[in-house]
Amino acid sequence: MNPTITMTAAAFVLACPSFSHAAPPTEAEIKEKTAAAMTYYRAQGRDFSLDDPGFHAVLDAQLMGVDPGECDMETIGAMQMLWAYSPNAKPLWMARIEEAGAGPEWLDASLMLASMGENDKALAIATPHGFGEVPDDRLGEVIQAMSSLSEEQLIPMQGELVLLVDRMPDGDASTFMTGWPSYPELLGKAMVEADRRRVIHARLVEAMKEGMAKSEALAKTAPESEVENHQRAAGRMKSTLAFLDGPAGRGELIGYPAPKVDLLWNSEGADWNCFNCLKGKVVVLDFWATWCGPCVGSFPQVRELVEYYDGYDVVVLGLTSEQGSVIFRDDRGKVDAEDFAGECAMMADYAKAMDVTWPVAFTKQDVFNTDFGIKGIPHVAIIAPDGKVAYNNLHPADPLADKVEKINGLLEKAGLKHPPSVKEKAATEKSAT
The missing domain is CATH 3.40.30.10 (Glutaredoxin)
Incomplete structure (x- = not known):
């Protein structure tokens, strides 16, 4: 082990604050803890590795005294950078997420598990609730999380996935940006029949064009403080439409010849x-x-x-x-x-x-x-x-x-x-x- 790294880690561990109270850390405390971990990361330069025991020691020190059982999903998400890379802490926090999945925070819990590759656990939490219990304004998050599921996991949901087309947003460009651009790709992985996929793809593109038009119109009439946001949303939508015109956006990537790359x-x-x-x-x-x-x-x-x-x-x-x-x-x-x-x-x-x-x-x-x-x-x-x-x-x-x-x-x-x-x-x- 590199002695310099070990000494650096020890310095960070000794310098970090220890929270002995059970209450979850505040936003300011989370920022301070994350900053300490990032400082150690930057100090290692080319020697940094996610497997570095010194890095793990710094993370564990920042988590000392924090009770996962007292943290809600918002706090768990804010602290993810700390516990997710600590071999000691990760199992405890993952167990807390599964526990939260049994209550009203089931959607946030299942989405976080999916984001960490724990698809089976995410599905075990979400399946009893079904798409019907997912609010329309969060459906895009679910679609985004489902992109990492395998064909075997998606095929049984084929019928339900097709019906989501009737729950597409009808707002401006910003309402489409999370998840919906991956919808056609998801249908492809679920082995939805090609003609039906093309129809849904066309409906999605048309709805997104309307959303972009709304953002462009809002940019002309909105208060000056909001103009830039609407312009940015319209610009992102143009990029998204270009993506939807490509293989991944059409759901024609997996199982198809690799796109040309020069x-x-x-x-x-x-x-x-x-x-x-x-x-x-x-x-x-x-x-x-x-x-x-x-x-x-x-x-x-x-x-x-x-x-x-x-x-x-x-x-x-x-x-x-x-x-x-x-x-x-x-x-x-x-x-x-x-x-x-x-x-x-x-x-x-x-x-x-x-x-x-x-x-x-x-x-x-x-x-x-x-x-x-x-x-x-x-x-x-x-x-x-x-x-x-x-x-x-x-x-x-x-x-x-x-x-x-x-x-x-x-x-x-x-x-x-x-x-x-x-x-x-x-x-x-x-x-x-």
């Missing part, structure tokens, strides 16, 4: 200009940027995946787009690029400094690639050897066992060799000792 440069110097050059392999696409903390924080997990599939027909490819600068995790900090060639040179240096053991590529398309439905990074998609998208909207820090199960399944289906599962590998290593 590769302008890669750190390997390989002769790649598109995904066709990699056909016949499983390609794991990790959309990221140097300014993205969670992206950089997941590097150890990406490195672990690369090592696991060394010698197999699997390529992990980090995709980003021109940002105009590179944010180094050392004394250099943010360095602006004079031009694209300069940014490429800095990226090569960055990859070496950060021990990036997989190829990184710049794409012509923005890192928030609308064809893949990317609304935030990091974002992982997996392309099967036949060139079709098999998985989308994954996280690079997802458990290794889950990623291996998905990738091994694709390799086996293509008749390609694959390593043992994580469980099998652990059993073999245990028997060998």
Whole structure:
């Protein structure tokens, strides 16, 4: 263990306040606690990892004296950055969320569980209530959360999902922004018949255009203090409509040929200009940027995946787009690029400094690639050897066992060799000792 990191963590632990009272922390206290954790994160630079025991110690110190049982879902959500990354605290807080799911906060509890990949637990809470108990103004949140469900989980809800089209918002552009842009993709995963999906897609696009028109009209008549908000909502809607015109927005991504992505440069110097050059392999696409903390924080997990599939027909490819600068995790900090060639040179240096053991590529398309439905990074998609998208909207820090199960399944289906599962590998290593 790095002694400098250990000493830094100890300093933060000793400096942090301890709350012995049972009352939940105030908004100001939560901000103070979160700031302490972020200060530690920034201090580690390139050495930071979500698995860092020092980071866990800082998080645990900030949570000391806070009773999850006294916190409502709003407070739990505000403190998520602290407890979600602490191996010691997470089980306690997750249990509290499940407990809240048995009461009036069931919707918030199920949505938070879904956001953390606990889909089975989220469904167990939400299913008895059904869509009928979800207020119309929160239906978009539910649709957004359901995007991470599997086909097997969605197909039984096919009929109910189709009926949601009659509950679309009829307000301005802002009322559509949460969840509704993913509605067609959700119907695709639920295996709703293609013609019906196209009809619903057309209705959604028309309703959104009307919402955009309302926002544009409000921008002309609203008080000066509200004009910018309406203009911003209309602008976001234009981007959303462009997204809906792409594969993910039409619900034609999973199981379809991967959208075209132009590769302008890669750190390997390989002769790649598109995904066709990699056909016949499983390609794991990790959309990221140097300014993205969670992206950089997941590097150890990406490195672990690369090592696991060394010698197999699997390529992990980090995709980003021109940002105009590179944010180094050392004394250099943010360095602006004079031009694209300069940014490429800095990226090569960055990859070496950060021990990036997989190829990184710049794409012509923005890192928030609308064809893949990317609304935030990091974002992982997996392309099967036949060139079709098999998985989308994954996280690079997802458990290794889950990623291996998905990738091994694709390799086996293509008749390609694959390593043992994580469980099998652990059993073999245990028997060998």
